[in-house]
Amino acid sequence: MKSVVPEWVFLNLPYDARFERLYLAYIVGVTNLGLNPNATQAIPGDTARLDRIIDLIHTCAYSVHDLSRVEIDRTPPSTPRFNMPFELGLAVSWAKLHPDQHTWFVFESQNRRAQKSISDLNGTDLNIHDGTVEGVMRELCNAFVRRDQRPSVPEMLADYREMRRSLPRVLNRSGAKSVFEARAFDDLCAAASLIRLLRLSR
Amino acid sequence: MGRSVLITTPFPTPEEIAADRGMSPSRLQALRDIVEEGAKRNGIKTSNASKAAAPGTSVRKKNGRVREKRCTRVGISQSSIRREI
Numbered sequence: 001m002k003s004v005v006p007e008w009v010f011l012n013l014p015y016d017a018r019f020e021r022l023y024l025a026y027i028v029g030v031t032n033l034g035l036n037p038n039a040t041q042a043i044p045g046d047t048a049r050l051d052r053i054i055d056l057i058h059t060c061a062y063s064v065h066d067l068s069r070v071e072i073d074r075t076p077p078s079t080p081r082f083n084m085p086f087e088l089g090l091a092v093s094w095a096k097l098h099p100d101q102h103t104w105f106v107f108e109s110q111n112r113r114a115q116k117s118i119s120d121l122n123g124t125d126l127n128i129h130d131g132t133v134e135g136v137m138r139e140l141c142n143a144f145v146r147r148d149q150r151p152s153v154p155e156m157l158a159d160y161r162e163m164r165r166s167l168p169r170v171l172n173r174s175g176a177k178s179v180f181e182a183r184a185f186d187d188l189c190a191a192a193s194l195i196r197l198l199r200l201s202r
Numbered sequence: 203m204g205r206s207v208l209i210t211t212p213f214p215t216p217e218e219i220a221a222d223r224g225m226s227p228s229r230l231q232a233l234r235d236i237v238e239e240g241a242k243r244n245g246i247k248t249s250n251a252s253k254a255a256a257p258g259t260s261v262r263k264k265n266g267r268v269r270e271k272r273c274t275r276v277g278i279s280q281s282s283i284r285r286e287i
Contacts, residue, residue, distance in 0.1 A: 007211045034213040036222060062207065103207050125205065146209045166240040173232055186223040190230055193216040194237045 002059050004101045010060040011039045012087045014069035015180040022129070023179060024167070024188070025136040026064065028160045031192035032151045033144045035062070040087075041182040053087060054094075061102065063091040064143070068109035068131060070117055085118060105143045107136070133160055155199065162195045163188070 009030050013023055030037045038060055040053055057063060065088040072078050088106065095102040106121060108114045109131035115122050127143055129135030137156040167179070170191050176184035214222075220230040 007209075007214055031219075034209055034211060036214050036219055103205075143206055144209050145206050149213065162237075162241065162244075165244065166237055169236045169240065170233065173236060186220075186225055187229075187233055189223065190216050190220045190225060191233050191237055193214070193219050194234050197216065198237060198241055 002055060004061050005036070005059055006061045007034065007036050008038050008060040008062070009035045010056055010063040010091070011037050012063060012065040012084050013039065014066065014081065014084065016069065019069060020179055021133055022066070022131070022136055024163055025133040025160055026066070026140070027188050028163050028192045028195070029137045029140040029156055031189060032156045032159060032196055033140060033146060034149065035144065037189050039185055041180065041185045054090060057087070057091050057094055057102070062144070063102065063104045064107060065091065065104060066107040067114050067117070068107065068129070107139060133157065159192065159195045159199060163192060166191060166195070
């Protein structure tokens with residue numbers, strides 16, 4: 001069994017254009033809290049995807065599951081998007097078996113929406129981000145508390161805006177067409193860390 | 203779950219984040235250049251930036267009077283950043 005990396009966070013997020021702003025907010029927010037984001041993009045195509053997802057959950061000390069886009073896909077055939085709740089289930093069962101090794105958080109855009117779609121979560125405190133970048137930063141700060149070098153939400157928002165400004169050049173450098181590609185994800189995580197350091201050096 | 207957790211681990215450096223992802227030092231340096239250049243373009247002073255006074259700041263003349271520096275294009279973009287923030 002792989003050992004847990006204490007600063008690793010598994011980000012279980014939807015990969016669609018409408019989610020791009022919040023996707024960047026998660027990367028910047030998690031990095032600003034001194035954590036290292038990981039996601040399924042990093043999984044090479046030639047490996048058994050499910051095995052790698054399970055490995056990733058086992059290696060990460062924390063996981064963040066954003067269920068705000070769990071809805072019917074409009075592309076025919078219309079199907080619900082099951083990946084995020086499925087991966088949440090994997091994390092919940094792992095944390096239940098190993099409570100000292102994994103902590104999971106559920107993020108949603110609306111209060112009570114997740115309770116309606118997954119009533120098994122009733123009694124669980126959810127992090128409601130209102131579908132905004134500021135809400136994501138606020139809820140990440142509520143979930144992950146630091147005593148030292150704790151960033152404020154305005155500081156995290158400033159870094160987010162800096163990231164948005166650098167985004168075209170970062171993507172161009174990655175040779176990626178979208179932020180959801182594996183190479184772009186790696187570059188964005190490193191860029192978020194560089195932007196934070198740059199702000200601190202000013 | 204949903205409770206808060208206290209994070210006590212040190213902040214990973216960009217080099218550590220890059221190494222975790224198998225990124226080469228040259229790729230990280232290219233990103234550093236992009237980020238620093240973007241900040242400079244927006245009038246934000248970086249540690250490697252020129253040590254000249256930031257645009258729009260006041261300058262004390264030899265006779266003791268203070269005059270405002272002329273606003274430059276960089277200065278304008280800097281003030282617009284402040285408005286955004």
